[in-house]
Amino acid sequence: MATAWPDKDDHALLELIQNGSHEAFAELVRRHTERSYRIAYRFVQSKESAEDVVQDAFLKLWEEPAKWHGELSNKFTTWFYRVVANLCLDRLKRKRTVELDEDMPLADERPTADEIMMRAEAQLILEKEIAALPERQRTALNLCFDAGLSNQEAADVMGLKLKAVQSLIMRAKTTLKERMKAHL
């Protein structure tokens, strides 16, 4: 009988991975690669580095699946995004200066050439201002706005209380509003 992998939740897949199931691992990778990549990308600002981080995180999980202790109260994604974030921070510590790629392609469509220019410029400034934010504010902002995590999930990933994350986001937004005054 064929196993319906998509029907299995993360915990079930992890138990199978602990028994050496490559198929379960493949399903878990397919399920979480995209979002993990987005989180990693926001930290390292480079496609290659983000892909390396995601690959490292998944391979670490495969190599030592016992590292994941499947407490029912703990979501796999919370734990895994924390692993990804920590790997990114390690990488950033090794490579102190992160330079923004000015030729990054634009993801959204724009109707006119002027608007394209204005939005592109505003986005570029926004990226620079976000990069200049304190690390914890930047992390909270990335997790909530880019990776699409809820404030509570971001708090779990960062190991903080919900109110602390809300406060970090509030401060980050206040700083950005102030610095982006001309572009808002």
Next chain:
Amino acid sequence: MSDNRDERLESMLRSRRHEAASPDLAARIILTARGITQRQNVSIWQLIRDLCAEFHLPKPAYVLACALALGIVVGLNTPWDSSSVQDGNASNIQGFLSADEELL
């Protein structure tokens, strides 16, 4: 005015550009994992069980070992008298030979 700026900032934050991941990223990870063997966390009991398994002997070896042990036990419990009978025989022969010498 402030609300408007809030909305714009949020909209910009949500539509931040990013390079999409390579379409084969997941496949690459899965393929790489196939070449990696898992490291299992070994508990102390598992370690002891493995150690015992190292000394596991096939059944014929146990039969042989039991037979040897039984032989030793039987040998040790055998009374010394049987060996003194042999000693007695040896002294009789010595007596017979020395009797011959006396005649000469």
